Amino acid sequence: MNKKNIDLVILAGGKGTRIKKYLKGYPKPMLKFNKKYFLTYILNLTSKYNFNKIFILTGYRSKIIFKNFHNKSFNFIKVKCLKENDEMGTAGALSLLKGKVNDFVLLNGDTLFDIDYLKLINSLEKKKIGIVSLVKNISQNSVKLNALSLHKNLIKYNNGKLMNGGVYFFRKKILKIIPKKKCSLENDILPKLIKNKRVNGKIFKDFFLDIGTEKYYKKTSNLLIKNLKKPAAFLDRDGVINYNYGYVHSKKKFKFKYGVLKGLKYLTKKKYYLFIVTNQAGIGKRIFSLKQFIELHRELKDDFIKHKIYINDVKYSPFHIDAKIQKFKKKSGFRKPGNLMIKEILKNWDIMKKKSFMIGDKISDEICAKRSGLYFEFAKDNFYNQIKLLIK
Numbered sequence: 001m002n003k004k005n006i007d008l009v010i011l012a013g014g015k016g017t018r019i020k021k022y023l024k025g026y027p028k029p030m031l032k033f034n035k036k037y038f039l040t041y042i043l044n045l046t047s048k049y050n051f052n053k054i055f056i057l058t059g060y061r062s063k064i065i066f067k068n069f070h071n072k073s074f075n076f077i078k079v080k081c082l083k084e085n086d087e088m089g090t091a092g093a094l095s096l097l098k099g100k101v102n103d104f105v106l107l108n109g110d111t112l113f114d115i116d117y118l119k120l121i122n123s124l125e126k127k128k129i130g131i132v133s134l135v136k137n138i139s140q141n142s143v144k145l146n147a148l149s150l151h152k153n154l155i156k157y158n159n160g161k162l163m164n165g166g167v168y169f170f171r172k173k174i175l176k177i178i179p180k181k182k183c184s185l186e187n188d189i190l191p192k193l194i195k196n197k198r199v200n201g202k203i204f205k206d207f208f209l210d211i212g213t214e215k216y217y218k219k220t221s222n223l224l225i226k227n228l229k230k231p232a233a234f235l236d237r238d239g240v241i242n243y244n245y246g247y248v249h250s251k252k253k254f255k256f257k258y259g260v261l262k263g264l265k266y267l268t269k270k271k272y273y274l275f276i277v278t279n280q281a282g283i284g285k286r287i288f289s290l291k292q293f294i295e296l297h298r299e300l301k302d303d304f305i306k307h308k309i310y311i312n313d314v315k316y317s318p319f320h321i322d323a324k325i326q327k328f329k330k331k332s333g334f335r336k337p338g339n340l341m342i343k344e345i346l347k348n349w350d351i352m353k354k355k356s357f358m359i360g361d362k363i364s365d366e367i368c369a370k371r372s373g374l375y376f377e378f379a380k381d382n383f384y385n386q387i388k389l390l391i392k
Contacts, residue, residue: 005102006121008051008077010042012109013059013084013093027061028211029109030068033221038211039069040348041224042112047075048310049117050301052102054079056109057093075313076294076301091185094178103171110212111166114227115204118305121169123202125153129174129193131200133165135208145186148201155194155201162201165208224350231355232312233267233387234342234369237278239361240379249288251299259384264309266387273349276314277341279364283316284323312349315341336360337367342374357390 012029029039043054054077058065062083070081082096090108097104105117115133124131132155134148149160164186174189183189193199207227211217238244243255267274282288297314304311318325319332333340346353358369361379369376380386 006051007101007104008046008049008054009094009097009101009104009106010039010054010056010109011090011093011107012039012056012065013062013088014090014110026064027058027109030061030064031211031217033224034350036348036350037068038112038220039065039109041228042107042109043069043074043079044312044349045112045114045228046105046107046117047077048312050298050305051077051105053077055097055101055104056081057084057096058082059084059087059093075311076297087182089182089184089188091178091183091189092181094175094185095180098175098178101172101175103169106168106170108166111208111210112224113165113167113204113209114207115165115167116206117167117169119204120167120202123153123200124169124171125200128200129198130168130170131202132190133167134162134201134203135165136203136205137161137163145190150201150203153200153202154197155199157191157194162203165204166210229350229352230271230273231352231391232273232275232345232349234275234277234345234356234358234372234374236336236358236360236362236365236379237276240359240383241276244361247282247287249282249292249296251296254296254300257379257383259382259386261307261309263384263387264304265307266384267391268309270391272391273312273351274310275312275345276316277336277345277358277368278314278316279336280316280318281320281323281335283318284320284325284328286324290318313345315344317341336362337364337371339368339371342368342372346372359386 012027014028031038056065056069056079058081066081069079072079084093084096113133120131120133145164147159148162149156149158209223211220235241238248241260242248243257245253248254264274280293283290283293301311317332317334318328319330319335321331323329332338353373357375359377359379360366366376377390
């Protein structure tokens with residue numbers, strides 16, 4: 001994925017009338033399951049890709065979403081919240097994006113479909129305006145883009161056994177046909193595009209969840225744990241993933257250690273979450289800037305994705321008692337051997353802690369792991385061989 005030209009857009013403006021009694025004044029995407037916002041689950045799953053920006057389109061009780069997500073970053077992707085002044089519907093809300101967005105993946109804030117977004121993006125044919133993810137109809141009583149079939153990659157209305165999966169990829173020119181008034185993407189816009197053969201479809205068989213009905217709302221916490229709770233690899237960076245030449249902050253000086261890409265790919269295949277947890281005092285000491293650090297990791301993210309490796313998040317600590325930047329000049333539990341970086345991850349993700357581990361190259365990494373209740377190993381010369389033995 002080229003981070004320069006694809007954005008992510010999340011529709012989060014609905015009132016949730018079908019599950020109103022459970023909302024307690026909150027918008028649907030801000031309902032909590034397993035002590036986490038549903039929107040957090042969505043952002044965790046999507047930010048492993050290298051989107052340019054994430055836009056959350058809000059309406060009902062938008063202040064709650066703004067407070068928790070506006071101008072925050074998820075895995076180096078900045079989140080921007082936009083508010084519709086009047087109820088605009090799932091298509092009308094897209095008019096807020098005009099002049100702001102590139103080609104974009106679009107999601108519903110009350111559904112989660114754990115698909116390979118790159119497969120969706122790469123399946124869009126050149127002359128088409130968009131592509132819709134499809135899932136086998138699972139009787140969720142949806143009347144929006146239901147009873148569909150697929151013929152030569154084109155969606156058909158003919159009482160088929162497929163339904164809309166709620167994940168789309170659109171070229172930004174679709175915004176030219178979106179009116180600045182209340183209208184529905186599913187009922188007003190897409191049916192016309194499907195009829196005119198301007199929309200592709202692609203079937204996915206991955207975990208699908210819609211929290212918009214009472215039946216599935218009640219099952220959501222258990223379904224999320226069942227499908228998304230996984231073991232995790234917590235990895236120091238310099239000396240574990242790359243050779244430590246001292247304050248590495250550019251792609252030119254970043255060299256992967258032997259077996260790292262193969263080992264990380266193996267972990268990805270084995271369905272491990274991958275987290276980098278790294279002290280970066282060079283930021284606080286003004287040896288390199290935060291911007292340089294972020295740019296390096298955005299580039300690395302692209303490299304990893306090309307190898308089918310997905311880093312789920314990177315936590316870094318710029319703090320040091322000798323820092324030159326005042327706000328970073330202090331002792332902090334985020335700096336290893338403190339374990340606040342890991343605690344933050346454990347809070348925001350569903351992780352099988354007993355099957356998880358940490359690899360580092362310093363005593364401070366080992367102490368951090370022990371404080372977090374994680375199995376620890378020092379980095380060895382061949383990362384791939386170490387991983388294969390470790391997860392046996």
